[in-house]
Amino acid sequence: MAADHTPRWQDVTVVDTRDVADRIRRVVLRYDAPQPARAGAHVDVEIPSGEGVLTRSYSVVDASDDGRELALSVHLSATSRGGSAAMHALAPGAVLRATQPLQNFPLGVGAARYVLLAGGIGITAVAGMARTLAARRADYELVYVGRTRPAMAYLDALALAHGDRLSAHVDDEGTGLDVDALLDSIAADPRAAATELYLCGPIRLMDAVRRGWENRGLPATNLRFETFGNSGAWAPQDFIVRIPRLGVQTRVDANSTMLEALEAAGVEMMFDCRKGECGLCQVAVLDLDGRLDHRDVFLSADEKAQDSRLCACVSRAVAADTPRIGDVDAPPTPPSEPAVVTIEVT
Amino acid sequence: MTMTAPRPAQASAPAPAPGPRTTAKIFGYPLNAWYVAAWDHEVTSRGILARRVCDRPLALYRTGDGRIAALADACWHRLAPLSKGRLVGDEEIQCPYHGMRYNAAGRCTHMPAQQTLNPSATVPAYPAVERYRYVWVWLGDPDLADPATIPDMHQMSSPEWAGDGRTIDAGCNYQLIIDNLMDLTHEEFVHSSSIGQEELSEASFETIHDERTVTVTRWMRDIDPPPFWLKNMRDKFPGFSGKVDRWQIIHFEAPSTICIDVGVAKAGTGAPEGDRSQGVNGYVMNTMTPETDRTSHYFWAFMRNYRLDSQLITTQLREGVHGVFGEDEEMLIAQQEAIDANPGHEFYSLNIDMGGMWARRILERMMAAEGRA
Numbered sequence: 001m002a003a004d005h006t007p008r009w010q011d012v013t014v015v016d017t018r019d020v021a022d023r024i025r026r027v028v029l030r031y032d033a034p035q036p037a038r039a040g041a042h043v044d045v046e047i048p049s050g051e052g053v054l055t056r057s058y059s060v061v062d063a064s065d066d067g068r069e070l071a072l073s074v075h076l077s078a079t080s081r082g083g084s085a086a087m088h089a090l091a092p093g094a095v096l097r098a099t100q101p102l103q104n105f106p107l108g109v110g111a112a113r114y115v116l117l118a119g120g121i122g123i124t125a126v127a128g129m130a131r132t133l134a135a136r137r138a139d140y141e142l143v144y145v146g147r148t149r150p151a152m153a154y155l156d157a158l159a160l161a162h163g164d165r166l167s168a169h170v171d172d173e174g175t176g177l178d179v180d181a182l183l184d185s186i187a188a189d190p191r192a193a194a195t196e197l198y199l200c201g202p203i204r205l206m207d208a209v210r211r212g213w214e215n216r217g218l219p220a221t222n223l224r225f226e227t228f229g230n231s232g233a234w235a236p237q238d239f240i241v242r243i244p245r246l247g248v249q250t251r252v253d254a255n256s257t258m259l260e261a262l263e264a265a266g267v268e269m270m271f272d273c274r275k276g277e278c279g280l281c282q283v284a285v286l287d288l289d290g291r292l293d294h295r296d297v298f299l300s301a302d303e304k305a306q307d308s309r310l311c312a313c314v315s316r317a318v319a320a321d322t323p324r325i326g327d328v329d330a331p332p333t334p335p336s337e338p339a340v341v342t343i344e345v346t
Numbered sequence: 347m348t349m350t351a352p353r354p355a356q357a358s359a360p361a362p363a364p365g366p367r368t369t370a371k372i373f374g375y376p377l378n379a380w381y382v383a384a385w386d387h388e389v390t391s392r393g394i395l396a397r398r399v400c401d402r403p404l405a406l407y408r409t410g411d412g413r414i415a416a417l418a419d420a421c422w423h424r425l426a427p428l429s430k431g432r433l434v435g436d437e438e439i440q441c442p443y444h445g446m447r448y449n450a451a452g453r454c455t456h457m458p459a460q461q462t463l464n465p466s467a468t469v470p471a472y473p474a475v476e477r478y479r480y481v482w483v484w485l486g487d488p489d490l491a492d493p494a495t496i497p498d499m500h501q502m503s504s505p506e507w508a509g510d511g512r513t514i515d516a517g518c519n520y521q522l523i524i525d526n527l528m529d530l531t532h533e534e535f536v537h538s539s540s541i542g543q544e545e546l547s548e549a550s551f552e553t554i555h556d557e558r559t560v561t562v563t564r565w566m567r568d569i570d571p572p573p574f575w576l577k578n579m580r581d582k583f584p585g586f587s588g589k590v591d592r593w594q595i596i597h598f599e600a601p602s603t604i605c606i607d608v609g610v611a612k613a614g615t616g617a618p619e620g621d622r623s624q625g626v627n628g629y630v631m632n633t634m635t636p637e638t639d640r641t642s643h644y645f646w647a648f649m650r651n652y653r654l655d656s657q658l659i660t661t662q663l664r665e666g667v668h669g670v671f672g673e674d675e676e677m678l679i680a681q682q683e684a685i686d687a688n689p690g691h692e693f694y695s696l697n698i699d700m701g702g703m704w705a706r707r708i709l710e711r712m713m714a715a716e717g718r719a
């Protein structure tokens with residue numbers, strides 16, 4: 001059926017919650033009517049929190065046979081913006097507002113070969129795709145990357161369901177993913193031009209894959225990715241944003257976005273997607289004390305390297321000396337001097 | 347006559363709950379089904395065909411290597427109709443408004459004024475298959491789109507059959523056409539000058555069905571051939587005159603394809619028993635595609651298995667049937683108008699509706715399986 005983009009909000013009941021990995025909790029929502037959910041679909045959920053009602057998107061991991069129960073999986077972020085902590089606190093019987101399954105990440109039909117690449121919680125977006133491709137008897141492989149084995153949700157079930165088609169890459173076991181080797185193998189295959197790669201994972205993985213895909217001349221449109229699972233290269237921290245022309249200076253705390261902070265400061269901002277895709281929220285960067293953590297997919301790698309613009313809905317700044325996520329010597333506490341970004345808005 | 351066995355009289359046991367009653371009124375159409383969107387020759391790599399199927403506007407074209415692309419006819423950006431755009435290169439369609447381009451899978455391949463592609467930018471692409479001289483599309487769940495379930499219309503493209511047809515832009519709901527074709531007693535009243543004759547409503551018929559098909563068989567023995575069939579007999583047997591045995595075997599296949607095996611043979615030469623050598627045989631191929639709730643694309647052809655090389659006969663048959671179907675069309679439009687003018691009025695059914703009612707039962711089941719009323 002045609003893509004259905006109009007959210008229909010409804011009351012849903014939490015019927016089951018359980019941990020499926022370190023910091024990852026499975027939450028099953030029951031709907032009044034069956035909810036057709038295609039591979040790649042997500043639902044939007046309203047989460048009451050200390051800062052008001054937050055709206056978050058979660059992939060549909062699987063559904064009950066009668067289509068009334070949809071399972072999500074929620075990663076408790078280290079610096080939760082309130083959303084994931086509230087989701088982890090849910091107990092069976094809780095009633096939430098949620099939409100029907102929405103589709104931004106549709107699985108194509110008829111590719112010669114499919115590669116599904118998931119990093120961490122990104123598995124939630126591609127697990128259903130793997131199931132669909134198996135049912136179609138398509139040629140697919142599922143590449144699942146994680147930091148540690150206990151942090152990888154559904155790993156055993158996926159191994160059982162997909163056998164040799166699954167390859168697990170675990171950083172702390174020394175089997176981390178070699179992105180170049182994966183892309184080389186795709187490009188060397190005679191079906192390269194008809195191979196689709198579906199990707200959901202942290203922004204560093206996404207950036208590496210996008211760059212490598214482009215460098216190898218693979219068709220841009222065959223690289224498919226879901227963005228709402230994006231995390232940055234650095235853990236979020238507070239930073240300062242300034243607009244000298246308007247005399248605005250405000251602090252963006254780790255739990256909110258630059259776009260939200262500017263709106264709260266009374267700056268009239270334009271936006272559409274609020275997930276780093278459309279570019280409508282971009283601002284010009286006039287000066288920078290610290291580093292930019294570009295989390296959008298609107299700007300190209302070259303544009304990001306210039307640091308002259310950023311997408312305020314997702315991108316952030318961090319203090320210059322902050323180590324990247326995953327670096328061994330990451331300090332547990334944020335630095336004392338926050339980054340300062342000086343911008344101009346349209 | 348086909349009859350339903352009467353219920354045994356009840357003694358003391360409570361009556362079993364009746365199954366759901368099949369409704370005679372107009373209802374929707376299944377989406378998990380193949381529908382014809384166009385004749386094969388209508389879809390080209392030189393232009394874009396706009397056609398509404400199941401209330402969804404489609405843009406249809408062919409790639410350089412001949413594959414069919416069936417995209418939703420509304421650009422992701424501002425919904426401009428892609429069918430008003432143009433084809434670029436071997437595979438891409440360009441929006442007429444701001445130039446976004448999509449490939450045959452509906453994926454954006456070009457966005458104006460930016461270096462990246464928004465990953466959400468796609469238009470729905472529907473499975474499409476070319477078969478039996480038609481382009482079939484599937485608007486439901488693409489994972490269920492199995493080409494093996496395309497209704498059998500093999501006479502359309504078999505070397506043993508010749509013929510041609512046309513499309514009627516029918517101003518009525520597709521079910522009215524199914525009803526029309528599943529009961530040919532109407533020929534006596536609607537087509538009295540060509541194929542109608544009294545024996546039609548007098549002859550008994552037999553109805554059988556399974557999960558996807560319904561077959562209605564009617565034989566009329568030892569009758570005078572109506573004008574259409576006399577002409578066809580004389581094409582094969584010059585100078586023929588006399589009585590014939592006439593048959594109509596209506597094959598319905600879900601959701602809306604009806605192939606009617608029709609013909610006459612010299613009376614008493616064994617046609618009812620299987621020897622049709624002394625007769626002429628045609629297949630009236632019909633497949634109806636819902637366009638909206640009250641309009642349909644009605645694709646038909648008349649195929650024959652004799653004098654295959656005669657283009658003259660092909661043309662005469664096509665034009666002759668076109669005239670006959672014009673009479674149906676008038677009735678169907680008038681019927682749809684009456685339905686619109688009498689909202690809430692039910693249909694009632696006659697014995698002659700047996701085949702059409704089984705077709706409705708099958709459609710109701712398909713709809714229910716999709717979770718729709």
Ligand code: FES
Pocket residue numbers: 270271272273274275276277278279280281282296298311312313314
């Ligand atoms: S609002 Fe779309 S990229 Fe920020």
Ligand code: FES
Pocket residue numbers: 421422423424425426441442443444445446
């Ligand atoms: S409406 Fe198609 S590109 Fe703008």
Ligand SMILES: [Fe+2]
Pocket residue numbers: 526532533536537670671674
């Ligand atoms: Fe008719």
